[in-house]
Amino acid sequence: MKRFRGGVHPHSEKVSGGKRIENAVLPPKVIIPLQQHIGAPAQPIVEVGAEVKKGQKIGEAGGFVSSMIHASVSGKVTEISDYLYPNPLGRTSLSVVIESGGEDEWSEDVKPVDDVESLGNQRILDIVREAGIVGMGGATFPTNVKLSIPEGKEIDTIILNGVECEPYMTPDHRIMVEEPEKIVDGLKFIMKITNVSRGYIGIEMNKPDAIQAMQEATKDEPNIQVSPLKVKYPQGWENMLIKAALDREVPPGALPLEVGVVVCNVGTAAAISDAVRLGQPLIERAVSVTGPGITEPKNLRVRIGTPFSDLIEQCGGLKGKTGKVIAGGPMMGFAMFDVNVPVVKGTTNILIFSDKDAEIGESRSCIKCGRCVDVCPVGLMPTMIASLSAKGRFEDTEAYFPLDCKECGCCAYVCPAKIPLVQLIQFAKADIMARQRAARAASK
Amino acid sequence: MEEGRLIVSASPHIRDKGSVSRIMWLVVVSLVPAVIAGTYFFGARALLLVLISIATAVATEAAIQKIMRKKVTISDGSAVVTGMLLAMVISPGVPLWIPIVGSFCAIAIAKSIFGGLGHNVFNPALVGRAILLASFPVAMTTWKFPTGVDSLTGATSLAMVKGGALDKLPSIWSLFIGRVGGSLGETSAIALLIGAAFLMICRIITWHIPISYIGTVAVIVGLSQLFGGQDFGMITIHVLSGGLILGAFFMATDMVTSPLTKKGGVIFGIGAGVITCLIRLLGGYPEGVCYSILLMNAVTPLIDRYVKPRRFGISGQRT
Numbered sequence: 001m002k003r004f005r006g007g008v009h010p011h012s013e014k015v016s017g018g019k020r021i022e023n024a025v026l027p028p029k030v031i032i033p034l035q036q037h038i039g040a041p042a043q044p045i046v047e048v049g050a051e052v053k054k055g056q057k058i059g060e061a062g063g064f065v066s067s068m069i070h071a072s073v074s075g076k077v078t079e080i081s082d083y084l085y086p087n088p089l090g091r092t093s094l095s096v097v098i099e100s101g102g103e104d105e106w107s108e109d110v111k112p113v114d115d116v117e118s119l120g121n122q123r124i125l126d127i128v129r130e131a132g133i134v135g136m137g138g139a140t141f142p143t144n145v146k147l148s149i150p151e152g153k154e155i156d157t158i159i160l161n162g163v164e165c166e167p168y169m170t171p172d173h174r175i176m177v178e179e180p181e182k183i184v185d186g187l188k189f190i191m192k193i194t195n196v197s198r199g200y201i202g203i204e205m206n207k208p209d210a211i212q213a214m215q216e217a218t219k220d221e222p223n224i225q226v227s228p229l230k231v232k233y234p235q236g237w238e239n240m241l242i243k244a245a246l247d248r249e250v251p252p253g254a255l256p257l258e259v260g261v262v263v264c265n266v267g268t269a270a271a272i273s274d275a276v277r278l279g280q281p282l283i284e285r286a287v288s289v290t291g292p293g294i295t296e297p298k299n300l301r302v303r304i305g306t307p308f309s310d311l312i313e314q315c316g317g318l319k320g321k322t323g324k325v326i327a328g329g330p331m332m333g334f335a336m337f338d339v340n341v342p343v344v345k346g347t348t349n350i351l352i353f354s355d356k357d358a359e360i361g362e363s364r365s366c367i368k369c370g371r372c373v374d375v376c377p378v379g380l381m382p383t384m385i386a387s388l389s390a391k392g393r394f395e396d397t398e399a400y401f402p403l404d405c406k407e408c409g410c411c412a413y414v415c416p417a418k419i420p421l422v423q424l425i426q427f428a429k430a431d432i433m434a435r436q437r438a439a440r441a442a443s444k
Numbered sequence: 445m446e447e448g449r450l451i452v453s454a455s456p457h458i459r460d461k462g463s464v465s466r467i468m469w470l471v472v473v474s475l476v477p478a479v480i481a482g483t484y485f486f487g488a489r490a491l492l493l494v495l496i497s498i499a500t501a502v503a504t505e506a507a508i509q510k511i512m513r514k515k516v517t518i519s520d521g522s523a524v525v526t527g528m529l530l531a532m533v534i535s536p537g538v539p540l541w542i543p544i545v546g547s548f549c550a551i552a553i554a555k556s557i558f559g560g561l562g563h564n565v566f567n568p569a570l571v572g573r574a575i576l577l578a579s580f581p582v583a584m585t586t587w588k589f590p591t592g593v594d595s596l597t598g599a600t601s602l603a604m605v606k607g608g609a610l611d612k613l614p615s616i617w618s619l620f621i622g623r624v625g626g627s628l629g630e631t632s633a634i635a636l637l638i639g640a641a642f643l644m645i646c647r648i649i650t651w652h653i654p655i656s657y658i659g660t661v662a663v664i665v666g667l668s669q670l671f672g673g674q675d676f677g678m679i680t681i682h683v684l685s686g687g688l689i690l691g692a693f694f695m696a697t698d699m700v701t702s703p704l705t706k707k708g709g710v711i712f713g714i715g716a717g718v719i720t721c722l723i724r725l726l727g728g729y730p731e732g733v734c735y736s737i738l739l740m741n742a743v744t745p746l747i748d749r750y751v752k753p754r755r756f757g758i759s760g761q762r763t
Contacts, residue, residue, distance in 0.1 A: 358457065
């Protein structure tokens with residue numbers, strides 16, 4: 001078992017790990033953002049007042065790197081306007097609001113193809129694109145784009161990411177326990193599209209039932225190996241996963257393609273299987289609602305566009321005085337200021353902290369202890385970048401490679417002086433990228 | 445839905461249980477065995493010196509912070525550490541006002557003026573000692589001896605070595621437990637090593653700086669004996685005397701004034717070892733730990749500028 005440098009060991013807190021995924025109550029209203037993926041926003045193809053059915057396409061991809069958007073419930077489009085969606089900057093997106101009629105029938109467009117075995121690679125890729133599948137581990141990169149390998153790039157391995165290293169969250173864990181065959185089916189489609197004969201499924205060792213289920217599901221697949229991995233955050237970041245599974249390091253700024261690998265989330269693989277075999281587009285996903293501030297933590301199967309508040313209610317409501325509602329995990333998730341924000345394709349977890357849990361303490365001067373340097377998995381010196389950034393000396397930070405930073409949070413997690421290291425590094429990154437964009441625009 | 449206002453701040457939203465206070469108070473605890481040993485060998489007066497030193501350091505920091513209208517941070521324990529260390533590097537026979545002057549200078553000049561904890565370039569306790577040594581050389585080099593030790597020569601072990609009085613040197617065992625002359629907290633190697641082991645278990649310090657430092661001294665002394673008197677027992681004498689163990693484990697490892705990286709720490713340790721040996725073997729002064737650490741403190745920002753960890757995905761790259 002290979003290791004990677006640095007990393008931290010927050011308590012796993014996987015309280016909901018043993019709970020079966022329940023269907024969330026059908027929401028009376030969904031707010032479906034047309035931007036819930038990396039790339040150009042989708043363009044609406046329905047109008048206010050239209051009757052739509054579940055699975056009907058309501059947004060056309062806005063370019064090559066973009067994604068299709070589908071209605072997640074049947075009903076009437078009542079609004080198309082800007083709404084908040086889960087993101088760290090409080091941005092809004094043009095969203096399609098559908099009020100559910102309650103019938104919950106699939107659209108006629110949703111039907112499986114006749115002969116799956118005869119499908120060619122390009123046809124499968126088209127199905128993935130039409131189904132609006134994006135990276136469901138949270139990155140939301142359009143999957144059909146990821147699986148379109150550019151000319152000249154050789155890949156030899158597909159890795160499925162079942163690591164789920166963030167504390168609290170458990171959707172991937174439950175999908176692996178409950179639908180392992182579907183995940184393997186999706187993996188085989190991915191391997192077919194990319195002409196790859198070797199597959200790995202990386203799972204952290206704090207999920208023994210998931211490891212067992214996936215091993216059982218792959219026992220007749222000699223080309224697919226389940227890799228139990230040491231529990232260390234951020235093992236689930238794809239570059240760390242590739243290092244641990246294959247001992248290859250993706251160079252800074254490069255994609256895993258450069259080392260011959262493509263990584264996909266286990267949920268994404270399951271969605272691919274549903275799209276190809278059942279013709280179903282991506283309209284729902286597993287979301288865990290967890291944290292010390294929720295009455296009853298659960299794993300729910302949620303329609304895209306369901307407001308967080310609906311799910312919180314289904315989990316017994318908030319407990320005590322709420323401090324933070326986080327979309328994602330405690331290390332990299334975004335704190336929300338509004339609980340009515342909708343679940344999107346990349347929402348893995350809703351984490352509720354009480355005001356006591358959310359207390360971090362006042363920050364003070366750096367004492368140069370070097371712990372941030374010790375734990376950085378990328379090999380940076382966070383305190384040097386942060387102290388320059390705090391003084392506005394963003395250009396001077398470039399000697400310490402801030403753009404390599406993945407904002408994993410290990411540095412700020414261990415800092416005894418409680419300095420907001422990630423945030424300060426983000427300032428430097430934003431400034432550098434803005435200057436790079438300006439330079440590119442000027443040179444055109 | 446009753447939730448009131450939600451807190452919105454940047455990730456990560458959790459922290460581990462470490463804090464500056466925890467680090468400093470653990471260092472205080474790790475120094476206690478050496479203070480106990482010093483009190484045992486030199487008498488209750490030693491403990492009084494320690495307490496006066498701590499009280500002065502804390503009072504100085506609190507007063508300056510209040511005057512400068514900054515947050516008073518004495519509860520983090522860092523001034524207590526400085527006060528203890530300052531007392532440990534002075535002779536147990538000094539007048540009681542010496543630690544007052546020394547601690548005051550350590551905090552006011554070496555720490556507060558630079559901006560407080562985290563901003564100082566030099567180890568405050570060692571700056572305090574250096575100021576005392578330059579200002580009151582006689583008091584600072586008048587040594588006291590534990591009862592039962594031959595005190596006729598009035599010199600520490602290293603001074604004896606420099607002066608050629610090799611037949612009067614104490615035994616290795618005496619040096620190890622501390623039944624020798626020297627500074628209040630530097631003499632008992634075993635008490636210091638217990639404290640150092642405690643700090644390493646708590647992951648406050650690592651082996652990189654102390655072992656590089658002591659190892660370099662051992663190697664250089666060994667080489668000098670190889671081409672000289674062939675008395676390799678001198679290696680042990682040098683390692684156990686002159687505050688090397690105290691300096692290597694508790695002063696050179698001070699986080700604020702030593703490099704950020706482990707690799708940088710090794711360079712720091714080697715540099716301090718070389719300078720210590722230059723002073724002890726070739727210089728006019730028998731002890732070199734204090735100045736060698738202060739000099740390497742000055743080099744630390746340079747080390748941090750050039751010694752960087754390996755970037756993930758780039759092989760063999762160092763800077």
